[in-house]
Structure formats: structure tokens, C-alpha cells
Amino acid sequence: MGGIHLTKAELEELRELWRARVADFRASGLTGAAWCAAHQVKEHQLWYWVGKFKADTNHSGRQRDHAEPRFIPVRVEKSAPEVTDKPLSVRVGPAVIEVTPGYDTELLRDVVRTLASLC
Known part of the structure; x- marks a missing residue:
């Protein structure tokens, strides 16, 4: 069966490229279709690499391509109690x-x- 054969270095370079792309996609908040259209990437390629990295775990069972959770500050303002003229x-x-x-x-x-x- 024919195909493209990559050297180990080329394969690692390709993996790092897609690792960065998948991280960018996840951080974007876009749908797969929207992200792929914006980056001129075929959607099936994105999902292939998303699946590949999901299966690529380290020994502790954590996925290596997932960023740590991020927290954003949220300001909650107390609203004034609703005033009504009704008795x-x-x-x-x-x-x-x-x-x-x-x-x-x-x-x-x-x-x-x-x-x-x-x-």
C-alpha cells in the first residue's frame, strides 16, 4: 500500500504543528467548521488530530494536550431589592x-x- 513516508523528525514536526492547531481550536470557542474555515484547514483533518491527541495520554492517565483549567474573575453586583407600589x-x-x-x-x-x- 503506497503513501507518504515521513521521517521521525518530520512526523514530530507535524505532530507539534497539529498540537498547536488543536490547542488554538480549543481555546477559540469556535465550532470545528468555523475554525477550519477561518484557518483554511479541512475539517476531517482537525477531527483526526483531536481524536489522536485525546488517545495520546501520559502514564498518569491525564491527556497531555489539555491545558490546565483557567479561571476568570467574575464581578457580581448586588441588585437593589425590587420596590413595588403594590400593598x-x-x-x-x-x-x-x-x-x-x-x-x-x-x-x-x-x-x-x-x-x-x-x-
Whole structure:
């Protein structure tokens, strides 16, 4: 069966070229088709080398071509509580109290206690 025969050095050079390409593809976030179109590479070649490197593991079982996980800082801002103009209905027995924003907490507490003792 005929084919192209590469020297050991040429094969290693080809592997390193594709190792860099696969790493670039993985870091790009693009689909295989999009990355291949942008780099003028046949998609089947990319997937061949992705599969080849996936099977190429070191003795500890970790894949050598995978980069270590990267973390990016995320800034989380506390959002202000949603303010609504709608009153809150509080039921105490048969009584209903409508509480609006800015209510007096002590007055509400006293009213609820009084109603609870009566109902």
C-alpha cells in the first residue's frame, strides 16, 4: 500500500504543528467548521488530530494536550431589592391589613398582636 513516508523528525514536526492547531481550536470557542474555515484547514483533518491527541495520554492517565483549567474573575453586583407600589396583604384571622412601602414596623407589630389576641 503506497503513501507518504515521513521521517521521525518530520512526523514530530507535524505532530507539534497539529498540537498547536488543536490547542488554538480549543481555546477559540469556535465550532470545528468555523475554525477550519477561518484557518483554511479541512475539517476531517482537525477531527483526526483531536481524536489522536485525546488517545495520546501520559502514564498518569491525564491527556497531555489539555491545558490546565483557567479561571476568570467574575464581578457580581448586588441588585437593589425590587420596590413595588403594590400593598402587601396580611391576614390575621378574619382581618386583612394592607401594608404599603414605607410602613411603620412598630405600628404593624402592635396591630398584628392586638388582632391576634382578639381573633
